Amino acid sequence: MPELPEVETTCRGIAPHIIDRQIVEVRVHQRQLRWPIPDDIDALTGKSISDVTRRGKYIQIHADGGEAIVHLGMSGSLRLVDVDEPLKKHDHVEWQLDSGHVLRLHDPRRFGCVLWHEANTAPHPLLEKLGPEPLGNAFTGAYLFQQTRKRKAAIKVFIMNSHVVVGVGNIYASESLFMAGIRPGRAAGRVTAAECEQLVQAIREVLARSIKQGGTTLRDFVNSDGQPGYFKQQLLAYDRAGEPCRTCGQAIKQKVLGQRSTYYCSRCQK
DNA sequence: CTAAATACCTGATGGC
DNA sequence: TGCCATCAGGTATTTA
Incomplete structure (x- = not known):
């Protein structure tokens, strides 16, 4: 079950492969996750990933103009695979990179989510009221x-x-x-x-x-x-x-x- | 306001 | 082999 260490592991794993890479295409195979994936999720298309961060169990994939917010729910995982790797059952979203690799969200139970949050707007409601990070200084x-x-x-x-x-x-x-x-x-x-x-x-x-x-x-x-x-x-x-x-x-x-x-x-x- | 229950979803497992 | 019931669990939302 992805808890904080699993999400952190995922962030560290994907970051070096996607930072400074351009998203060539976003492919959605299953919109119905915890919430329907919004249409503006392909705002990332053509953009370069500037950073990957984590807040709680939410993964933030930053680019010019905004960030994709990904939650793995209970059964989700993000994997980097070669473009010719066959799609597996429950592979719901793909981010095609200009490196020839693909970032894939796999989530059998579909408790996860994928959202888009515009830059320079109010904090995202899901992240706004979260408590302190357990590994940070505020958690005493x-x-x-x-x-x-x-x-x-x-x-x-x-x-x-x-x-x-x-x-x-x-x-x-x-x-x-x-x-x-x-x-x-x-x-x-x-x-x-x-x-x-x-x-x-x-x-x-x-x-x-x-x-x-x-x-x-x-x-x-x-x-x-x-x-x-x-x-x-x-x-x-x-x-x-x-x-x-x-x-x-x-x-x-x-x-x-x-x-x-x-x-x-x-x-x-x- | 707090606390407890509910909804979302599929796969694995056990009993018959 | 198949079918049904049960369990697993993150978290926003609903209900009490």
């Missing part, structure tokens, strides 16, 4: 502590809210709470200042480590070269129901929180 224990005060939602659900902090999805939420020793179901407002500090550090550490491993591939995530990520083997809690806790040996528990599978150790996490 003090910030999280202040945000969580008087909040009754489960801490796990809370940190998965992109208006609080971006990039923490279901996998890394369970992982970071395990690392910080906090039960996922505890009310956010009952997490102490010291624990908020530990949690912030855990989130930063697990995301940074996963980025180094090229992300986590559970089923279908592949990077821009079509390769999986290798962080799965380092998971401490996620997807380990019934398996021994790597700290104390007790079986990892699984429960549903906010309609999402949640994994934790009832002995190590309080």
